[in-house]
Amino acid sequence: MTAQAILTPRKTPAQGRSRAMVETIVEAAARVLEEAGAAGFNTNAVAARAGVSVGSLYQYFPGKQALVAELSRRGAETLLADLAAAVEAAEAAPEGSLREDVRRLAQAAIAWQCRRPALERALDQMEAGLDLPTDARGTASQIQALIVRLIGRRLPGLAPDALSVAAADSLALARALIDQAVARGDAHEPAFEARLTGALCGYLSVVAAV
Amino acid sequence: MTAQAILTPRKTPAQGRSRAMVETIVEAAARVLEEAGAAGFNTNAVAARAGVSVGSLYQYFPGKQALVAELSRRGAETLLADLAAAVEAAEAAPEGSLREDVRRLAQAAIAWQCRRPALERALDQMEAGLDLPTDARGTASQIQALIVRLIGRRLPGLAPDALSVAAADSLALARALIDQAVARGDAHEPAFEARLTGALCGYLSVVAAV
Amino acid sequence: MTAQAILTPRKTPAQGRSRAMVETIVEAAARVLEEAGAAGFNTNAVAARAGVSVGSLYQYFPGKQALVAELSRRGAETLLADLAAAVEAAEAAPEGSLREDVRRLAQAAIAWQCRRPALERALDQMEAGLDLPTDARGTASQIQALIVRLIGRRLPGLAPDALSVAAADSLALARALIDQAVARGDAHEPAFEARLTGALCGYLSVVAAV
Amino acid sequence: MTAQAILTPRKTPAQGRSRAMVETIVEAAARVLEEAGAAGFNTNAVAARAGVSVGSLYQYFPGKQALVAELSRRGAETLLADLAAAVEAAEAAPEGSLREDVRRLAQAAIAWQCRRPALERALDQMEAGLDLPTDARGTASQIQALIVRLIGRRLPGLAPDALSVAAADSLALARALIDQAVARGDAHEPAFEARLTGALCGYLSVVAAV
DNA sequence: TATGAATGAGACTTCATTCAT
DNA sequence: CATGAATGAAGTCTCATTCAT
Incomplete structure (x- = not known):
């Protein structure tokens, strides 16, 4: 059994565009968390860091904790x-x-x-x-x-x-x-x-x- | 009881009282932290749990982090x-x-x-x-x-x-x-x-x- | 040299919508100050007078003194x-x-x-x-x-x-x-x-x- | 007509003790106002500066503005x-x-x-x-x-x-x-x-x- | 779908005043 | 009278979330 088989297969996100957006947001969230810590982690900051609107963030993640x-x-x-x-x-x-x-x-x-x-x-x-x-x-x-x-x-x-x-x-x-x-x-x-x-x-x- | 003890002015007549208040607040803080977790820990909740006004809390602790x-x-x-x-x-x-x-x-x-x-x-x-x-x-x-x-x-x-x-x-x-x-x-x-x-x-x- | 030239050039406020909001808030602040005086001047009152939420006020002005x-x-x-x-x-x-x-x-x-x-x-x-x-x-x-x-x-x-x-x-x-x-x-x-x-x-x- | 006659006659405060307390409080108020400005002027600060309890302050002055x-x-x-x-x-x-x-x-x-x-x-x-x-x-x-x-x-x-x-x-x-x-x-x-x-x-x- | 302005509950803190001791 | 602990209304500001455009 290979490492591949052990890993859960990933779902491929539907659109390339939305996938890119999700990636952008997730990476921004990671950066905000790294730089500002748990206290400074908030949806507005993440959206801003991602260069995306809060609305879009909520389009892909139901809320803050979904991001986490x-x-x-x-x-x-x-x-x-x-x-x-x-x-x-x-x-x-x-x-x-x-x-x-x-x-x-x-x-x-x-x-x-x-x-x-x-x-x-x-x-x-x-x-x-x-x-x-x-x-x-x-x-x-x-x-x-x-x-x-x-x-x-x-x-x-x-x-x-x-x-x-x-x-x-x-x-x-x-x-x-x-x-x-x-x-x-x-x-x-x-x-x-x-x-x-x-x-x-x-x-x-x-x-x-x- | 020595002369010293008699002559020494009471440090604070109300010390027993304030000490009790501090205990009450600290215990309330502990309970709130236990029950509501870090997220639910706030000065109002602590004061309420202690059956005390926020003002009293601030009389004994300069702020939330002092409580922590x-x-x-x-x-x-x-x-x-x-x-x-x-x-x-x-x-x-x-x-x-x-x-x-x-x-x-x-x-x-x-x-x-x-x-x-x-x-x-x-x-x-x-x-x-x-x-x-x-x-x-x-x-x-x-x-x-x-x-x-x-x-x-x-x-x-x-x-x-x-x-x-x-x-x-x-x-x-x-x-x-x-x-x-x-x-x-x-x-x-x-x-x-x-x-x-x-x-x-x-x-x-x-x-x-x- | 004309009066125009003497005056510092004005920055044109960005969007029509936000400009209107800024105007609303500033005018409300003026009215509150006129009617309630310095003592009654607070962010909640200004927001209420402007028919706007406190949050909006803080979106445009970093704080009370910025309003002043x-x-x-x-x-x-x-x-x-x-x-x-x-x-x-x-x-x-x-x-x-x-x-x-x-x-x-x-x-x-x-x-x-x-x-x-x-x-x-x-x-x-x-x-x-x-x-x-x-x-x-x-x-x-x-x-x-x-x-x-x-x-x-x-x-x-x-x-x-x-x-x-x-x-x-x-x-x-x-x-x-x-x-x-x-x-x-x-x-x-x-x-x-x-x-x-x-x-x-x-x-x-x-x-x-x- | 002398300066004396022009001035309104002062009422002599009843007790020497209370007169002293009033003086202490008023002077403390002046000092607080000088040092902390209008913003930092509050009854607790005045009482503390006077080395007197807030209660005493309120005994002699009906409120903050009376002090002013x-x-x-x-x-x-x-x-x-x-x-x-x-x-x-x-x-x-x-x-x-x-x-x-x-x-x-x-x-x-x-x-x-x-x-x-x-x-x-x-x-x-x-x-x-x-x-x-x-x-x-x-x-x-x-x-x-x-x-x-x-x-x-x-x-x-x-x-x-x-x-x-x-x-x-x-x-x-x-x-x-x-x-x-x-x-x-x-x-x-x-x-x-x-x-x-x-x-x-x-x-x-x-x-x-x- | 994307945007971002708008919302408002709620957190923190201060301070004038009261009242039991 | 003196004390100072206690009160709580009021004020400042933040941020998760919604919604009209």
Whole structure:
């Protein structure tokens, strides 16, 4: 199974024109969130940044939180792609260790958060405030499923529920540490990758022992 | 009662009264934050919840963020107390292991977040948005110092800077995992404590190895 | 040189619709100031009087003081136009006397304050409280420059600084007397014009003598 | 007739204690007005400045505007005293000129405004906003009466009404010019006194000619 | 469909005044 | 009388959303 097949197939937007507009708006939203933070994120600012009228924004997004949801979904999809690649690599190396697979997970997570750190951080805040529409949940559960798949191979006797919990915790743990590292500026260093891997392995070793 | 006590003018006859008002307001703020989240947190709601006029709120707190800062400070102080106890216990048992000390740290953090989980979670959001006045920073650095002290005993060769980073990361890691656990409802279980301890030890083992 | 040339070129307001809205708001502001005085002047009242929402008001004016500044600017521009005409008339009659020129100044000032006496009076108060943005200063200095030009012709040996002071004082003097006259209701009478002219000439004769 | 006799006899406040409190409050009000301007003038600030509770302030003054009225009345009384002296001096020199008498008027007005220039200026603003209670009117009409008396001696044929108008205008004129001079900082200079005197004489010469 | 002017609920904060102690 | 905590109306400004053009 390839990374392609793992990813949810994308719906192709109807018109090229509207697709361009959606892209413009989403990118503007991302920029506003990065530059002005959660506090300065508002529909008027996004529309202005996009060089588009508020009316158009509302044509494509039912409201402010839909914008956040879309940003969220896109971020998740990026992560999903990276994870899919990680899973593929892991499954291509059957005799590797758990630590090696976990390292792949860590690398994917680091790469993801480093792409647009300010964006992901601000997004976290907004997501907590708004209850996410079901849309983003789908991608989120796919992410979790991939992590389950990645770590599940090396933790055979574990119940599916326990694996799910472990996957969710692993992601949360990774995000927290990467946020700190990004803030400090050492997220790219191998030493940080090692620390993150260590934490994940420490966590998983206890899970496995139960 | 000494002559001093008799002669000293009462600082404020109404101190008991205002102290009660402050408590009422702070508690109301906590409740609003717990129930309505960061989005629903506003001065009018807090005043209403406290059964007090907005004016009174502003008599005791210069503004909304002062309220958040106070809530933050109090939370941090609670953690500080727990951590202090943990450090004391750790230093009273010199031949213990790093894992035992880390478990104490985990317990303190769990106990802290479990006291008012929704509050601490919402507080996190608000803190990210508002830049906290220096007051809370003081307590925060005390917390970090305590963690440094706790884990530093078992990681002798480490540079102070590396220790500080490790302490900050440890706290962030713990918060993230505990948030997840609280949301799931198993934060109180020994198994969770073990997992958190495992994650922290995994992280620190890598730090120590460098 | 014509009065037109003397006046700063006006920027043409962009759209017909927004121009109408701006006019509506400004006129409402003027009316509120006239009717309720400085104390009753607030953004809600202005918006209500304009039959417009507060939001619209803030779309066109960044705040309360911008409204005051605009009112001020418009008043000053009216005076500017009258003064320009006075200067033109004076310069067209080279063998006239200082008294004749001063009379023109008095007439212009009287005409100005009589247009909307209550407005100008209330505006004075507000200007004193709020420090005016630089915009209105521009017009104010143009006014002063015109007065300098008007009276300077008949007071040749005077230093520029002294002339500036004389111009500012003349305007202040005129405003004060006209305020009184407006309150009494005789601002339109020739006798008042004569008294004002007399006061100005009395002032200037001393200035000239130095 | 002496200056004493011209002044309205003061009522002696009942208790020494309350008199002291009134003095404290009034002086605090003056200071607040001077330092914070009309915008920053509020009852709480005055009470705090006076080292007194708001309640006490309201014990002695029915409200904010009563405070302003008192400040106003006191300022007027000071002017009244100076004017009384000026009148006395004028009446002691029967063969003087109008210009000499007017100079005395100018001096008195200058001395008055220079005593606490910021206070008098801010007071002007407040008076315009609040309609003065009848209390201050009494002193004001006494002031006017004194000016009438001062200038009436040299303008024999004038109707009482015309004299009243001339007196009011003269005071307004003087205040306006002195305000300007105070702002510039040359109110104390003899040259300014001469200019003010010139303006007043110019005004009065026209009045007399009618 | 695109526009962007218009809306108005609601957030924050101030301050004149009252009243229980 | 003195106190000062408490009140709440009123004012300033923002921003998500709608709707006429």
